[in-house]
Amino acid sequence: MTTRVLFLIACCVSVLLSPNAPAQPDFLSMASSEPEVTTSVEPSVTTTSPGSTMVIAVTLNHAEGFHTWPNQPIIPEELGDFPATATTITIINQAELEAAGIEVGPIQWPDTHTVQVRFLGPPINLETYDGEATAYIPIRIADDAQLADLDFTIETYFQACDDFTCLAPTAEQVSFTLTIADTAESPAQNDLFASFDPAIFSDPDAWDASTTAPAQTDASNQRQFLGLFVLPPIDTPAGFAIIALAAAVGGFILNLTPCVLPVIPLKVMTLTNHAGESKSRALKLGVMMALGVIAFWFGIGLPVAFVADFVDPSIIFGVWWVTLIIGLLIALMGLGIMGLFTIKLPQSTYMINPKADSMSGSFMFGVMTAILGLPCFGFVAGALLAGAATMEPWQVLTIFFSLGFGMAFPYLILTLNPKWMNKIPKTGPASELVKQVMGLLMLAAAAYFLGTTAISISSSQSWSMPWWFKTIHWWIIAFFGLAAGLLLIVRTIQITKSAARRFIFSTIALLVTAGGIAVAANQTSHQYHYFWEPFSEAALSDALISGKVVVLDFTAEWCLNCKTLEATVLSRNPVKPLLLSPEVVPLVADLTSTSAPGWDKLKELGQTGIPLLAVYEPGNPNPIWLSNAYTPTQVVEAIERAKAGSDR
Numbered sequence: 001m002t003t004r005v006l007f008l009i010a011c012c013v014s015v016l017l018s019p020n021a022p023a024q025p026d027f028l029s030m031a032s033s034e035p036e037v038t039t040s041v042e043p044s045v046t047t048t049s050p051g052s053t054m055v056i057a058v059t060l061n062h063a064e065g066f067h068t069w070p071n072q073p074i075i076p077e078e079l080g081d082f083p084a085t086a087t088t089i090t091i092i093n094q095a096e097l098e099a100a101g102i103e104v105g106p107i108q109w110p111d112t113h114t115v116q117v118r119f120l121g122p123p124i125n126l127e128t129y130d131g132e133a134t135a136y137i138p139i140r141i142a143d144d145a146q147l148a149d150l151d152f153t154i155e156t157y158f159q160a161c162d163d164f165t166c167l168a169p170t171a172e173q174v175s176f177t178l179t180i181a182d183t184a185e186s187p188a189q190n191d192l193f194a195s196f197d198p199a200i201f202s203d204p205d206a207w208d209a210s211t212t213a214p215a216q217t218d219a220s221n222q223r224q225f226l227g228l229f230v231l232p233p234i235d236t237p238a239g240f241a242i243i244a245l246a247a248a249v250g251g252f253i254l255n256l257t258p259c260v261l262p263v264i265p266l267k268v269m270t271l272t273n274h275a276g277e278s279k280s281r282a283l284k285l286g287v288m289m290a291l292g293v294i295a296f297w298f299g300i301g302l303p304v305a306f307v308a309d310f311v312d313p314s315i316i317f318g319v320w321w322v323t324l325i326i327g328l329l330i331a332l333m334g335l336g337i338m339g340l341f342t343i344k345l346p347q348s349t350y351m352i353n354p355k356a357d358s359m360s361g362s363f364m365f366g367v368m369t370a371i372l373g374l375p376c377f378g379f380v381a382g383a384l385l386a387g388a389a390t391m392e393p394w395q396v397l398t399i400f401f402s403l404g405f406g407m408a409f410p411y412l413i414l415t416l417n418p419k420w421m422n423k424i425p426k427t428g429p430a431s432e433l434v435k436q437v438m439g440l441l442m443l444a445a446a447a448y449f450l451g452t453t454a455i456s457i458s459s460s461q462s463w464s465m466p467w468w469f470k471t472i473h474w475w476i477i478a479f480f481g482l483a484a485g486l487l488l489i490v491r492t493i494q495i496t497k498s499a500a501r502r503f504i505f506s507t508i509a510l511l512v513t514a515g516g517i518a519v520a521a522n523q524t525s526h527q528y529h530y531f532w533e534p535f536s537e538a539a540l541s542d543a544l545i546s547g548k549v550v551v552l553d554f555t556a557e558w559c560l561n562c563k564t565l566e567a568t569v570l571s572r573n574p575v576k577p578l579l580l581s582p583e584v585v586p587l588v589a590d591l592t593s594t595s596a597p598g599w600d601k602l603k604e605l606g607q608t609g610i611p612l613l614a615v616y617e618p619g620n621p622n623p624i625w626l627s628n629a630y631t632p633t634q635v636v637e638a639i640e641r642a643k644a645g646s647d648r
Contacts, residue, residue, distance in 0.1 A: 036066040036160040041174040049184040050145040056137040067128035068158040074127045085159035085169045090542040092153040101145030105138035136196045150178045244402045251406025285362040286415025290408035292366020301400025320456040327449030334442030433491045444480035452558045474520040481516025485509035532588035543585040547618040549642040554612040556591040562611040617642035
């Protein structure tokens, strides 16, 4: 077991078992009696004049026995690559103050002190801030600054630790008012400012580095489709035709994403039933299913085309009761396929027949297929609808129609060739086995949506949950996958004596079982070794001002494509070492809840869906690279390009 794992275990155990834990906030509780660290702010003057200078002292007051990580954490070798939370200081309204003639210089950070901690048992020397740790923000007032009262809002972000454990990161804001008048008052003469080095005011290079941003490279309007190529401008007939074709291809690809997997059993069984009909009737039912898919996507396109503030229809999955209803519906359908119950409705309700052998039933199956593709919508539509606010409504609707047609296309092909489905058994023990296995897989899908519901509720309520909370539903999914695999192996051996069929279906069963367990284990490891910092505008701004490359990941628990990219690209070599390097700050905008602040940032970037990865170079508020689908090589190249930009 690595030292990093031991450290995390020690954190959890000490929080739960430490006798003084009730007096401290921790990852499992939001209650606290007295804060471990408080922030105080004192300007050297409260009244100044144009052309003058001043200093803001920001002090972290640590309770006895507590300390915080420095702005540049130094991780002891014993702790491995543990992702410490760097202390940051940000002037929240800096842009507004700069417009008023205020120039902010580089922060002068306090010296660190060595303390001994026992995270792993034996004492370890750790460089920290403790006691009263004061940082200084130098300020210059422009010669032409207007006389006015200016409000400063300072935010500190830190993680308090004692000798045994670290608490949840905390942000505090403190405000004060600076008056710019004809005459400045004398600076405060006290010990608080004794450690400040005034040489910073005569060092033009330091101010140039802190205030001059590299040339901006705006990637927010690039239409990079599936991370493969940049789409042409939409304002030419040829360009729009290519985008419409790309939308159809994207719709087809949606059938291959994890989001649509829950209805694969329904689609297979429906098309199998259709294959037993006459070709004309099977074609009619298949066409109705395709129309259901197209109608849904066209309907989703209406608010995007005509409502200016509408961004991403998949935001609906951030509403907890939506995922709850979908999860329960899939669970009921899974149990129904397995034959565990039969619902008898009043005769009048059969005017709209829910069975797949009716026109309305096939249409609704198509709608359900499209609905469950919504969580993966951003995967293909992020580039297609970049800058949707500038498109004509007919262009937006054409894109959505093309996307629906592409998604429906495979069902039309299968309907026109029903013999392709004839090998699937329709009666007998083999048919029952197919239903039972598919029912179990649908229960696994239901567990995913119900787990997303729980996480969405906790996120919207700002509940502090243990790290394993986001992994429970993955293990339930793995359980149903294991049950489906074991059932398929046992019943196949009982039903057929064919060695070839036993081998084929046993192999499929093992792949399903191993895949479910592997995904659950991967998600558990991902949460256990989580190194991403939560996104906020302050965190992004502070990282860029301090000369860091920022990698911003937009994700959500209901976005399966996001999870896939996180597991296969961002959490593995060669990307992960770069994200953990001192020059890079990894931020995550979790959009699981509709109230998440990342939605505004997504809209600001002109994007319509997730997954989305943005890479920023130091000092540049605009990302130099955006992608909804990416490879490790593309991410590495983007980060290296951002690093190179910081050297300009």
